[in-house]
Amino acid sequence: MDALLKPSLYTPAATLLGGRCACGHVFYPMQTHGCEVCGRHGGDLQPMTLSGRGTLLSSTVVHLHADKARPAPFSIGKIALEEGPVVRTLLVDPAPSIAPGTAMKATLVPVEDGKRDLRFAPER
Ligand SMILES: [Zn+2]
Helix, strand or coil: CCCECCCCCECCCCCEEEEEECCCCEECCCCCCCCCCCCCCHHHEEEEEECCEEEEEEEEEECCCCCCCCCCCEEEEEEEECCCCEEEEEECCCCCCCCCCCEEEEEEEECHHHCEEEEEEECC
16 A cells, blocks of 8 residues: 555545544644634544545635646645534546535545545545
8 A cells, every 4th residue: 555645634544633622623633732612732632533524615726836846737625524624625636527515535646756645526
């Protein structure tokens, strides 16, 4: 199995490494600096694996990136994860036309250096 580009953010099964506060707030990615709802920190914030499933809120195609080394076009989307957090993330390429409200699922795709990185695609 290929190595992950960002192993602190997701697993080889394309689940997401988030967290949950003692108050019940779920967040992504995992951090212990402080809950954005109640302010608890440290041990009150525990790791929680998120399903990688969610609903597309909006998406767009980026045709020109400020970093000239970054190949364009590519697609980004705003996804409400089923556990609650809303993430802005890369979508699978080539960019399909996806309607808001579409059920989405995280997947791993090959990227540079033989590694795999996270993208979201319509759930089939
Ligand atoms: Zn909290």
